[in-house]
Amino acid sequence: MKLREVKSMQVNKIKAARGEAKAELVLKGGSVLNVFTEEIIQADVAIVGDTIVGIGDYEGEREMDCRGKYIAPGLIDGHVHIESSMVTPLEFARQIVRQGTTTIIADPHEIVNVSGASGLSFILDSSEEVPVTVYVMVPSSVPATDVDTNGAGKFLAADMEPFMSHPRVLGLGEMMRFMDVLGEELETMEKLQLFSDRIMDGHAPGITGKDVQAYKLAGIYDDHECGTAEEALEKLRAGFYILVREGSGAHNLRTLVKGFLEQKVPLEQCLFCTDDKHLEDIEKEGHINACVRMAIEIGVPVEKAYKMGSYYAAKAYGLKDAGAVAAGFKADLMILDDLKTVKPESVIKAGRLITEDVLNAYSYRIKDESLLDTVIFDELTKEKLQVKRKEKNHVMELVPYQLLTRHCIEMIPGEGEVFVPDSEYTKLCVVERHGKNGKVGVCPMKGYGIKGGAIATTVSHDSHNIIAAGDNDEDLILAVEELKKIRGGYVIASAGEVKATLPLEIGGLMSLDSAPNVQRQISKMDKMAREMGVKQGADPFTTLSFMALTVIPQIRLTEKGMYDVETWCFVKE
Secondary structure, X not given: OOHHHHHHHHHHHHHHHOOOOOEEEEEEEEEEEEOOXXXXXXXXXXXXXXXXXXXXXXOEEEEEEOOOOXXXXXXXXEEEOHHHXXXXXXXXXXXXXXXXXXXXXXXXXXXXXXXXXXXXXXXXXXXXXXXXXXXXXEOOOOOOOOOOOXXXXXXXXXXXXXXXXXXXXEEEEEEOOHHHHHOOOHHHHXXXXXXXXXXXXXXXXXXXXXXXXXXXXXXXXXXXXXXXXXXXXXXXXXXXXXXXXEOOOOEOHHHHHHHHHHOOOOOOOEEEEOEXXXXXXXXXXXXXXXXXXXXXXXXXXXXXXXXXXXXXXXXXXXXXXXXXXXXXXXXXXXXXXXXXXXXXXXXXXXXXEOOHHHHHHOOOOOOOHHHHOOOEOOOOOOHHHOOEOOOOEEEEEEOOOOOOEXXXXXXXXXXXXXXXXXXXXXXXXXXXXXXXXXXXXXXXXXXXXXXXXXXXXXXXXXXXXXXXXXXXXXXXXXXXXXXXXXXXXXXXXXXXXXXXXXXXXXXXXXXXXXXXXXXXXXXXXXXXXXHOOOOOOOOOOHHHHOOOOOOOOOEEEEOOEEEEOOOOEEOOO
């Protein structure tokens, strides 16, 4: 845009702000939530282009009657992995904007683990024209540990540098390798140096004492992994921003917020995030609006709860024109019947009323075809799936309704020296699928419960190798081999037949299909898995997807074998 045009547009906005010209759109007679004074003020909201130009008494070329309604700022998700929705950024945006979320801070470490710089470029490109603003944090911990075999290999400071000039890149993503920070590991310190003048997200569950001080000194800015109010309070005292997480897998909001209220802690450095939230849960519960609603129910004053969902998040990430209903701020707004239920009647994004026609007008076509060809492995055979039965074997036992596991050593069922699954013991396998080493890891798993078939998926945090569970080798092989045909996703096989699939063609993580279609297929496959015996304490696919993540105690399985997270070494059979 030419300087003359910029100046002309600014003059038009100033004239509208002064009432000397009509605004393009005016929201008339609403009750405006003011995040600066924590008041509810009866006023019009005047908008020109994508910007609010004034709050007061205004006339507009178009006017929207908001009498009896509340006008609040659009909501901000401070930390989210779009890939966990299993749809493209466009499809994800379509779902969350209906719930009032107008801005997200995305960390695409899932797709970057699979495809490196190409994956990061895809997220930036595919989120350029969507109905929410998508800021991106460059993934810091690819791979999550040196134990993992991912597709991208190491994503180093030199790989990150070309992305720093992108206008929507805010900083460095969650530093999961916090022990490397505390130990001053060279490659990690190079990343921190590169982003030393940017925001650097944290991920350090359970650290305390002087480790908290050292982590903050290194330049880490925030943390979303606090499981107790005591942990969050210690990090707040050290100067961290605390991202209060409420997603599908981790539910920390009630614990943290109750603790903050009991301790009378100021909330100015607290904001909300979902981290990972599934489409079905977003539809049923909401997105960041669900966080605001829960906070109000617990006892946070209404205005402060909205600020945690908007203004405090904007301040934390340096978004100077987001998070408030005021002149000079982006016209990202919710219009609501009631502030406590936090269910938007209408959403305005960048000055534009969001309708189904508007959402349907967006489109995206994938440009990098290599992202559709990421499932590469040799033929899986029964020989590769054999587990030798001993007097006692190492067993992974699921902890119901958690991602934690127990490391057991016990007798397992079988025939002679061969492990044979039954209703209590399932065969779990991990197949390296990036064409790196061709290895297959296998172990007995207790507490999953599948009978008469197998489930397989390419969604397996964070390296995303194939992970599969079943009670017979034939169906395990069938399910795993089907993943290659559909280019990644979910598969259920039973009695020698593929019973259901969900293709996730982009990196084996995201579907090319619409969000409603993906959601319907997931619901169908979840029901099918339950009918095959998968226990209520385990999510058929999500639980599996974390069984190879070698940072969650006590025991995990990789393509190289069982890994003891507490001793940081592979199990010796």
